[in-house]
Amino acid sequence: MLMLREFRETSDLKVAQVAERVGVPYETYRKWEKGDSNPNWEQLCKVADVLHCSLDDLTGRRETLTRDERAMLAKWRSLSDQGRTTVLAVMDSFQEGDSASSEERSA
Template structure:
């Protein structure tokens, strides 16, 4: 969620008008309106006062989520599966790139996204599978750095399979 949407949502929950919020923060009403419409963002010095005024944390204001619950990960992966089926590989890949940026600290999600896209490449769900190799490999390597040994193991296993498939493809091309 964009910061403007977060501000609008919590401002309304607090029962504040844009004008009231502006007065309390010492800014103009059009400034608050521009934030909520996504035309501009608040100055960094206003982030803490905005969060306090809206009774939310800075993490909530900035839509920062370090870890997702298993249920949230499962929901996103299910959504990804539906996208693959309905919208195809390329659109799902673009969606996945955005999701991994949004939840860049959730390595379990990133690993599962990489595995699903890797499987899509193997099964021929995309036209040019090699063009996705670099990103999928980067995700596996990134997840390999996780502090959780279970996630490291999954990433190492997936990365090994990835390289083994690449080696076999290379050998087949050179026969």
């Protein structure tokens, strides 16, 4: 079963928004989410682009991320190169702080 609804909700999009961006009627996309019908290959690729995920993600062929992880990944993919560099620097500073705290506890 496709994970359309999960990825759409993580992307904070409404059914109508995804349907419009993919170029299909609202009812068509709604049926895909409910599992009443399935998109063709081209449509599925468009959905993955709109929802900022891979086809493996949509089809459940890969390890499933938590809702929070999917939200973070969607935000990451929307960042500029400068934004990504900033986020990585902040994460590195947190990791360094965590490492120092672990060493202090071990001593």
